[in-house]
Amino acid sequence: MKTLDQSFDEPAMNLACxxxxxxEVDSDTREATLRFWEPQLPFVVIGYGNNINRECLIESCKQNKIQIFRRFSGGGAVLQASGCLNYSLILPISTKEGTNNISSTNCHIMKTHQGAFTEALSHKVTIEGHTDLALNGLKFSGNAQKRTKNALVFHGTFLLNFDLELLDKSLRMPSVQPLYREGRSHDKFCTNIPLTVDSVKNLIKTAWQANETAKPVDGEKISQLTNAKYSQKEWIYRQTKINHESE
Structure with missing residues (x-):
């Protein structure tokens, strides 16, 4: 596996990447890759099947100049901002590596990360819900996946130095909640962990033995997909009954 550290100032380009x-992994033109990226400005990313009205405080986002985007994987809405470290594992599907179905992939990757963070924090990290990591019952990482015929992406966020108060200003209480949430507000449910960006990158790279550097994704490809899909209101507002002509 190789590591790619590639971030973009434009939020939608990070999703397109x-x-x-x-x-590329699905078509066997790129090997397994671990990507890291960090947001520069606050923005919301909703899951593929989410309804913007149900998950987001749209007027509050407008007032705070927080844009909303939609990713191509499942899961719930998340707020991206400074203090978040995002990672993406792009892997070929293999029965040998425990990635042959959704459940086995969740188990394989989450247990790997659980062990790495438990060691780094010298404190028991738990797997909660389907794909959350928690410290003392507080969530610090949420994850989602998308699968094609031959490959998958499993990606998520680690909260390191994040302004938790921003969450309740941009996101509604989620439509689907894990039992361990117990109705807690965003800022009472989430936590930062006391690790630096570099230390988290190193522990994840070590966990996946991603010791070599991957070639960057072609910028022209990213721009084309961003313009054709991720920046389009038809994509962002899909499944949402809202007049976005004036947005």
């Missing part, structure tokens, strides 16, 4: 990586 993951889809291109998945397509």
């Amino acid at each position: 993951d889809e291109i990586l998945l397509n």
Whole structure:
């Protein structure tokens, strides 16, 4: 596996990059890749099947100049901002590596990360819900996956130095909640962990033995997919009954 540290100032380009990586691994033109990226400005990313009205505080996002985007994987809405470290694992599907179905992939990757963070924090990290990591019952990582015929992307966020108060200003209480949440507000449910960006990158790279550097994704491909899909209101507002002509 190789590591790619590639971030973009434009939020939608970061989402497009993951889809291109998945397509390249699926077509066997790129080997397994671990990507890291960090947001520069706050923005919301909703899951593929989410309804914007149900998950987001749209007017509050407008007032705070927080844009909303849609990713191509499942899961719920998340707020991206400074203090978040995002990672994406793009892997070929293999029965030997425990990635042959959704459940086995969740188990394989989450247990790997659980062990790495438990060691780094010298404190028991738990797997909660389907794909959350928690410290003392507080969530610090949420994850989602998308699968094609031959490959998958499993991606998520680690909260390191994040302004938790921003969450309740941009996101509604989620439509689907894990039992361990117990109705807690966003800022009472989530936590930062006391690790630096570099230390988390190193522990994830070590966990996946991603010791070599991957070639960057072609910028022109990313721009094309961003313009054709991720920046389009038809994509962002799909499944949402809202007049976005004036947005």
